Amino acid sequence: MLGRDRGLVLRVLPLRETSLIVSVLARQHGKLRLVARGVRGPRGRAGASLEAGNEIDFVFSSSPVRELGMLREVVLVRPWVASQKHLEAMALGWAALELLELGVPEGAPEEGLLDDAWSFLEALLHVPERAGALLLFYSFELRLLVRFGLVPELETCRACGGAPTESVDLDPLESSWICGHCRGSKQQRGGLRLEANVLQILQSMREQPWEVGTMETKAETRRAVGRTLHRLLVANVELYRYPRALALLKKVDGGSDHRVGGFEVD
Helix, strand or coil: CEEEEEEEEEEEEEECCCEEEEEEEECCCEEEEEEECCCCCCCCCCHHHCCCCEEEEEEEECCCCCCCEEEEEEEEEEECCCCCCCHHHHHHHHHHHHHHHHHCCCCCCCCCHHHHHHHHHHHHHCCCCHHHHHHHHHHHHHHHHHHCCCCCCCCCCCCCCCCCCCCEEEECCCCEEECHHHHCCCCCCCCEEECHHHHHHHHHHHHCCCCHHHCCCCHHHHHHHHHHHHHHHHHHCCCCCCCHHHHHHHHHHCCCCCEECCEECC
């Protein structure tokens, strides 16, 4: 079978001396793994198009008797991650690709994830403040949860239906919270205590995910938002792990205050 599609390159792995295995999230065919033969050799012309974070138009073939399809033609549309203006923004772009690679099973439909990824990368290009870029990444993480059908209940207490007015306890497995009145004096076991303003930021991210880059927030609040999303992803996405791109920056930074090149990374 021969197919044509447009997609986002998520990951590239070397295969033998001159070939690559390319993981791509495609508009019509979902997540694919394709062999690109000879692109690393002296006559290879498509290798530059097959970088993680590139948007590509491509032609591929597949067979029911082969595990991997074959990449036949490829044209670079836009190098989304490589065109980012700062190293930290590139790291956030790579981290988003890692989450897509880990969270989307092979063969699964893209279910709107491409639009989310391209919207995130586009917004990242236009946010001058590093703190705003991190908020955009957290918005992308929240969009992943929504696309995976794991919509957190952020508006009201699951016990009484009231709005948050003080600290609340979030249950990552239930993706919901209870207020201080319903909680009583004891913190919910396995829960994460949050201030009401953290929930309000998460609500803003869900309603207007690509406009939060201009929000003014304190570093402590951003860290709380990041921890919350990390706990939700750990609890609800089986193969989730902390993105290596962010972990590498954190290691290189070597600081003790969870800052990576200006980002508050937990």
